[in-house]
Amino acid sequence: MMTMMMVDLSQSPLSSSPKSPSNIINDDEEERLEVVNLSGLALQSLPNPSLNLTNICKLDLSNNHIKKIPESLTARLLNLIALDIHSNQIKALPNSIGCLSKLKILNVSGNFLVSLPKTIQNCRSLEELNANFNELVRLPDSIGLELTNLRKLCVNSNKLITLPTSITYLTSLRVRDARLNCLMVLPEDLENLINLEILNVSQNFQHLTALPSSIGLLMNLLELDISYNKITVLPESIGCMRRLRKLSAEGNPLVSPPVEVVEQSLQAVREYLSQKMNGRLVNTAAKKTSWGFRKLVKYGTFNGRARAWSREEREGLIMPEYRPIDILASTRFPAMCSPRRIFSPRTYFSR
Template sequence: MICEEAYQYQQLHDHMMMMDLSPSPLSSTISPSSSPMSPSNNTDSNEEERLEDVNLSGMSLQSLPNPSLNLGIICKLDLSNNHIEKIPESLTARLLNLVALDIHSNQIKALPNSIGCLSKLKILNVSGNFLVYLPKTIQNCRSLEELNANFNELVRLPDSIGLELTNLRKLCVNSNKLISLPTSITYLTSLRVLDARLNCLMILPDDLENLINLEILNVSQNFQYLTALPSSIGLLMNLLELDISYNKITVLPESIGCMRRLRKLSAEGNPIVSPPIEVVEQSLQAVREYLSQKMNGRLVNTSPKKKSWGFRKLVKYGTFNGRSRAWTREEREGLIMPEYRPIDILASNRFPGISPRSIFSPRTYFSR
């Protein structure tokens, strides 16, 4: 174990040391008379530090050794595809210039509270772990634009997640155990993509119309849990793709008829009764027209005419009378109604004691 930790430390140290820490050519322009402790010199010194990407993906790391160099120069850190179980609080607290953090496909059960110190973080990928919740401090990552938390065990999101992450453009929380989405999510006015499929969602928040920039909404495969959509879903005027497939939705909100920019609607796998299934199977335009007319109270039958499999009239062909005769034109063209008595006449008062059930009874009448 000691050897393994030493190896991991050496690997991390080697990767860190590969970063270019050479002084910038700008340093030669600094006047020798400038005081090394003057404010202008400190500013130049900060500009000279070059931010670096560190890639430690797929190195079978079980933990992160304490590096001896300044973590403040790292802007992108990739720790994905390892066996890491915990991110130290002290590590994230020192990644002050971090813009992208990728820790997907590890064995992490909780994120450190100090993740809220990453005020410059724009991309966070924590998918493929064992997270049950996200720390409330994540709302302090106000520069966050993309949050990927797919394939975890999340049962809820922070209640106030939408109040502070006003720059969030993409939120992916599919393949978790979410029962609902917090109401504050409707404050994410910059959101473009919301992927919440493969959860246990029972309800969607009202006031979805506040997501004025949302273009893709996927709440498919919540199966028996999601039974209805809020009427506000039709007020997402910039929505391009809506996937509600494989739920228990029976009625599409009439407001969907107002979604003129919608170009893709996936609704298969639902027991939809309104609009009728034959309308849903036609096209998105047919669905929009149906719902729009229903909303305006001037619904007409837009379903296609079903093919009739009956005959106009049946002809009594004398098949069982043992005689053949010439057919008239009307009989040949099948325009004459038959004169056969229906079988239920056997159950009438004229034939007491005889019923269709006795005729088709499985008894053996020849047993006597």
């Protein structure tokens, strides 16, 4: 039976001594090696090991200066379960990463990645993908078609404009963090994410202006963070999210619900949106008053001639007979409708 052995060099300086990474990897105990920690050794490249890489189940190369992961290396890590290469200077992942069929945890955050290889969809056992703090402008279009076991997707602090439609096929997904990007829209058909519990699309600032109505069909969602965007209207379907425990919507120019409703409580937001959905929302906005044609006609503005008014009529106690105002649509009397004539002081405006 193979014995698990952990090699931890994270606290040791890299040197040519007998304890250097290359010498340890070439040790007689190589057949028992399963966990390798080369974190924080200022490595600029990877050593060329002679051991059987298929024995490694966890590999930590984080906090180094590595710029490239060799294709040949990942192609031989057939039993790798966890790969941590965060905080390096990697600009692209090897296509051979698709060979890691047993990989469950992949952490590539804090690098210079512009995209992820399409072959990542072949990592069908993947459960956690952390690609925060990169320069991603897009995700593979087919990323959601094969990663049916993915439970956590973190792509915050990138340059994503959209998320691929296939992301709605991630039925096992529980956490999706896409804050601090340039997202303009979210995919439709979000209701397919039946296990999603946490959704964070905050701080996309002026880019994200609306949410799809399907967001209210995420029946298992517990936390929704849409703060600091340009959203003006929340979908009415959010009123149906009975399991939702936390809603963060500050920093948006909300009109519906009004900010004062959002500031009250989540329950107040639910009630507002539910009433709006059912058409029971009462509009309490004050009606604006303005000058109407009725008042203008009453005082003889449009009848083309002045006439004497009785005291009762001037005080509005008696409603006189109204004159037709068809003249408004006529081109024969432009002077009658001019602002100067309408608002000019006349004797019949006074007692």
